[in-house]
Amino acid sequence: MFRHVMVPYDGSDHAKNALNYAKDLVAGDADAKLSVVHAVPSSYMGVDRMGTDGALDGVPYGMLDYEEYQGVVKRVLDEAQKRVVEDLGDALADLGDRAQVEAVAGASPADALSRYAEEHDCDLIVMGRRGLGAIRGMLGSVSFGVLRATDVPVLTVK
Ligand code: ATP
Ligand code: MG
Ligand code: MG
Structure with a gap:
């Protein structure tokens, strides 16, 4: 039924439960794929010049020029992606090449994640109700x- 299910992932228990739920949805359908996506806010890169479209405007900023900044972003995202892959262990093994792990940047995690869903034609987002910051609410x-x-349908998992 679903062709591309996205799981925003922060390593929390709720996100792990969301991933298990999504894996069950995808497992039985050979045409379906799963993307586990971790978002890094651009403010974590030490420079906060990314617009909601995820791109710098090309204007030199501080001590870094545009290309240097892109290098910083790429290194941070590569590291984040590695971290998620390590955290998941063999959790995605059953799905083979129908599953992938991605790290994306944006003005905020929510912004980066919703943009990812739309740009990659995800037809369902399965995410935790709470995450690592869970205090209450x-x-x-x-x-x-x-x-x-x-506007992509969102299913939240506890
Ligand atoms: P808050 O962050 O508002 O203090 P919280 O940590 O309890 O509260 P969220 O951050 O909204 O709640 O987490 C809910 C779900 O959102 C997580 O289970 C996960 O699916 C997803 N999520 C949270 N942060 C990220 C992130 N940086 N990248 C990808 N997915 C994330
Ligand atoms: Mg939008
Ligand atoms: Mg959080």
Whole structure:
């Protein structure tokens, strides 16, 4: 039924439960694929010049020029992607090349995640109701932000 299911992943218990749920949805359908996506806010890169379209405007900023900044972003995202792959262990092994892990940057995690979903034609987002920051409340700010930003259906998992 679903062709491309996206799981926004922060390593939290709820995100792990969301991933298990999504894996079950995808497993039985050979045409379906799964993307586990971790978002890094651009403010973590030490420079906060990424617009909501995820691109710098090409204007030199601080001590870094545009290409140097792109290099910083690429290194941070590569490292984040590696971290997620390590964290997942063999959790995606059953799905073979129908599963992938990606790291994306954006003005906020919610912004980066909703943009990913739209650009990659995801037809379902399965995410945790809360995440690593869980203190109290029903819905985390990233889940709330994704729900607000996208028209892609979102399923939240505890
Ligand atoms: P808050 O972050 O608002 O303090 P929280 O950490 O409990 O609260 P969220 O961050 O909204 O709640 O997490 C809910 C779900 O959003 C997680 O289970 C995960 O699926 C997803 N998520 C959160 N942060 C990220 C991130 N940086 N990249 C990808 N997915 C994320
Ligand atoms: Mg959080
Ligand atoms: Mg949008």
